Amino acid sequence: MRASNLYAPTLREVPAEAEIPSHKLMLRAGFIRKAAGGIYTYLPLAWRTLRKIERIIREEMDAAGGQEIAMPIMQPAELWKESGRWDVFGEEMFKLNDRHDREFCLGPTHEEIITDLIRNEVRSYKQLPLLLYQIQNKYRDEIRPRFGLMRGREFIMKDLYSFDKDEAGLDVSYKKMYDAYTKIFSRCGLVFRPVEADSGAIGGSNTHEFTALAKTGESQIAVCTKCDYAANVEKAELSAIKSGDETEQKLKKVATPGTKTIEAVIEYLHLSIEKSIKAVMFQDEKDRVIFAFIRGDHDVNDVKLQNAVGAVELHMAEKASITAFGGVPGFTGPIGLKKDTVIVIDQSVMNMKNACCGANEEGQHYINVNPQRDFGDVLVKDIRQIKDGDPCPHCGAPVQLTRGIEIGQVFKLGIKYSGSLRATFLDENGREKPFVMGCYGIGVSRTMAAAIEQYHDADGIIWPKAIAPYEAVIVAINAKDSAQMKLAEEIYTAMKKSGIDVLLDDRKERAGVKFKDADLIGYPVRITIGPKAVKENIIEVKVRKTGEVFNFDRNSYLPAVQKLLSQL
RNA sequence: CGGGGCAUGGCUCAGUUUGGUAGAGCACCUGGCUUGGGACCAGGGGGUCGCAGGUUCGAAUCCUGCUGCUCCGACCA
Incomplete structure (x- = not known):
């Protein structure tokens, strides 16, 4: 390809709409243009990179036994109503x-x-396992599209679905995909971690998110500094903190006027924050009021809390709801709350000795609180948000807490969809059974953006070789110098012949412009x-x-360049 | 959906406070000159100032309504 024919409109200035490096650079380097909020046209350079990513994905999916298909973008409502997700997805679905x-x-x-596709046609366990995938546009009417390709309303995704006869089969399929994903992202040159994640509302037993490490990432992950444990902060487990042996003192109510915050309480009582128990009140989608108690210096992880109490959605409780169950904002404690509400105590709180907590009376706290002794029959769970320096489970x-971009997810669905859509087969004993399913996604367009987030500098993108739109660019300094152009052409032809994916910048521009563009676009x-060459x-x-700059001899540059490329 | 901000040529922005001839840089076209890091000189084209009303002799500028974009929050691959 010649740059004079390439549609890659580069921008000198940063468009005002872009916020993060990948978005800015894709606009500036002429990779994408916006058609509408969260909807982009991929220009030739972006499309080449996307096709390279897709190719890597296809190779690994096929190697893992996947078969590629293409399913419709436009789908009938009946199926979604049948599975019950027409309303669950709600506003987020383009209808x-x-x-x-x-x-x-x-x-x-x-x-x-x-599921509909296979439910009437795969009848026997002998046809399993079956792994089908596609690379297809997906549509989500995001509340707030942002960050360019990172959170668009239209995006490219690879999705594979596995069908197995039982859990053991699913485990095998899951492992295959997990391994394939590791290969794919490694081949793309990304720095990533598979992290344990919460399965969320979709249900399912087991899930890993593949997260590309990046400062601008939207998800926060906890990564062990020693072993290979990594988990989404929503999921990251914590074990209960042990407390020192202390003689339990007698429970005592004390006046603590005006101490509505934990800081005020511990200062007033001259206690360390590790001795305080904080109350956080929530209401769920059914308007149940949930009283959560946690050590003063800890924070509640609302996903863990949701799972602990079986709620779908939580928000802060209203004052009236708190008082209705005996709580007093600023002075709420577990002792003396009405029995018909939901009380959740963080596991670490249960080990505390001689602590303090609210007494459910204005201006009153208990001291010498010993949860094991004083809290009675309560729900004890790990509801704490992990923080930097916490011990790896x-x-x-x-x-260490770090940020990342979720670029892939592997998910054990079990029989969630085969159950609701009645997709069954006959097992070895002639019994009808629902398929045991898994689903495995890769955000293809997002992977491209993630790569840029990881690899860029002040001058532009620095593509990993495997997914660069072109592996190399040849810049002729002076396009009007026929000797230079002739040599550039000669080298271009030779490199192409030897299998290098190369672009010839033959534009009639000054050298500086071509150098700037080459850096911006990020050819490896x-x-x-x-003149030196000629x-x-x-x-x-x-x-x-x-x-680094290498000077190769005109007669032997080709193997040298090939060797250089192979090391990138 | 709540809270900010913005909307002026392809891009980045000034002009709006205090109403009076629509601007700059970049990009584009022509000619010249230049060619190792986004040159220079000369000439040129391109904007009903987001839309709809209103106030006024006169509106990019003031008022009202709408739309779009964007940032922060709740949601998420």
Whole structure:
């Protein structure tokens, strides 16, 4: 390809709409243009990179036994109503009607379609396992599309669905996908971690998110500094903190006027914050009021709390709801609350000795609180949010909190969809059984964005070789110098012939412009053809990532460049 | 959905406070000159100032309503 024919409109200035590096750079380097909020056109450079990512995905999916199909983007409402997700997805789904007023949606995912596809045709356990996948556009009417391709309303996703006869089979399929994902993201050159995640409202027993580490990432993860444990902060487990042996003192109510915050209480009582118990009140979707208690210096993890009490959604409780159950805002404690409410105590609180907590009376706290002795029959769970330096649940070494971009997820669905859509087969004993399913997604367009988040500098993108739109660019310094152009052409032809994915920048621009564009677009290597090349037979090769410059001889540059590329 | 901000040529923005001839840089076209890190000179084209009302002799500027974009929050691959 010649740059003079390439549609890659680069921008000198940063468009005002972009916030994060990947978005800014994709706009500036001429990779994408916005069509509407969260909807983008992929220009030639982006499309090449996407196709390279897809190719890697296809190779690994096929190697793991996957078969590629293509399912419709537009899907009938009936299937979604049958699975019960027409309303669950709700506003987030793009819905439309045809001329006969039949309802459709633009697929946000394809569990319904695929389950429907196989439910009437796969009848026997002998046809299993079955792994089908596609690379397809997905649609989600995001409340707030942002960050360019990171959170769009239309995005490219690879989704594979596995069908097995039993849990053991699912475990095998899951492992295959887990391993394939590891290979895929490694081949893409990304720095990533598979992290344990919460399965959320979709249900399911086991799930890992593949997260590309990046400062701008939207999800927060806890990574062990010693072992390979990594988990989404929503999921990251904590073990109960042991307390020192202390003689239990007698429970006592004391006046603590005006101490509505934990800080005020401990200052007033001259206690350390580790001796305080904090109350946090929530209401769920059924308007149940939930009283959660946690050590003063800890924070409640609302996903853990949701799971602990079986709620779908939690929000802060209203004052009236708190008082209705005997709580007094600022002075709420577990002792003396009405029995017909939900009380959850963090596991670490149960080990505390001679602590303090609210007495459910204005201006009053209890001291010498010993939860094991004083709280009676309460629900004890791990509801605490992990923080930097907390011990790893596997090896005990401190964990580190870091941010990442979720680029893939592997998920054991079990029989959730095969159950609701009545998709069954006959097992060895002739018994009808629902398929045991798994689903496995990769955000393809998001992976491209994640790569840029990981690899860029002040001058532009620095593509990993495997997913760069072109592996190399040849810059002729002076397009009007026919000797230079002739040599550039010669090298271009030779490199192409040897299998290098190369672009020839033959534009009639000044050298500076071409250099700036090459850095911005981020070709892994740049070959410069100037006077030195013509007069001294020196082929100059610059590595984008390191800035290293190599001078190769005109007669032997090709193997040298190949070797250089193979090391990138 | 709640709270900010913005909307002026393809891009980045000034002009709006205090109403009076629509601007700059970049990009684009022509010619010249230049060619190792986003040159320079000369000439040129392009904007009903987001939309709809209103106030006024006169509105980019003041008022009302709407739309779009964007940032923060609740939601999420």
